[in-house]
Amino acid sequence: MSTSFEANTLSGSLDAIDLQLLAILQANASISNIALADKLHISAPTCLRRTKRLQQEGWIEKQVAILSSDKMGRFMGHSVTALIEVSLDKQGEELLQAFETRAVQEAAVQQCWRVSPGPDFMLVVQVPDMPAYLAFTQRLLTQDANVRNVKAFFSVKRAKFGTEIPLPIAMP
CATH class of the missing domain: 3.30.70.920 (Lrp/AsnC effector binding domain/regulation of amino acid metabolism (RAM) domain)
Structure with a gap:
């Protein structure tokens, strides 16, 4: 059974893998593309394409180091x-x-x-x-x-x- 969010997927531009990718990057933006792809169970090139698309579409504003x-x-x-x-x-x-x-x-x-x-x-x-x-x-x-x-x-x-x-x- 799908949730209303899954049916909606934020104007149709995010899917479950995109959301998982965003969640992982929010916790650790320094993770390598290979490790990220492994966590998502997708190929590294596919992962990189998805990450670049999310950046280009503005879902990822910027990646920074947060200082103590x-x-x-x-x-x-x-x-x-x-x-x-x-x-x-x-x-x-x-x-x-x-x-x-x-x-x-x-x-x-x-x-x-x-x-x-x-x-x-x-x-x-x-x-x-x-x-x-x-x-x-x-x-x-x-x-x-x-x-x-x-x-x-x-x-x-x-x-x-x-x-x-x-x-x-x-x-x-």
Whole structure:
């Protein structure tokens, strides 16, 4: 019996093997093509073609190395992670887009989310220390006359961090 997802397969462009491939790559993007093909029980050339197609179609945005923020913080001497709520005074589309554009250009901004209800944006910011945080807030938040309210929360411990999107498949 097939599930409604299998019948739908996300607009017909993903099948069960694609979903398994994506699940494996989310957990370990450095896996070799041969090992990936072996896990999927398909040939290496077929696996490579599928992976390339998923990249070309935008299912895989990019492959990166995720650094340990704890180790990098110790290496650099300090590290401050802030979760920042930003509310704008006026929320016209042009004004929202203007703030978003400025925020994503900041190297310290790891994530920028436009949210509703409540604040207009949630930012995840990583800076080396508090002077760098102050400089960041003055550049992005204080100098913008449309920023009405800022509420910052500073991380004291990261209990969980993940990048994987749960997929509707059962892995063997």
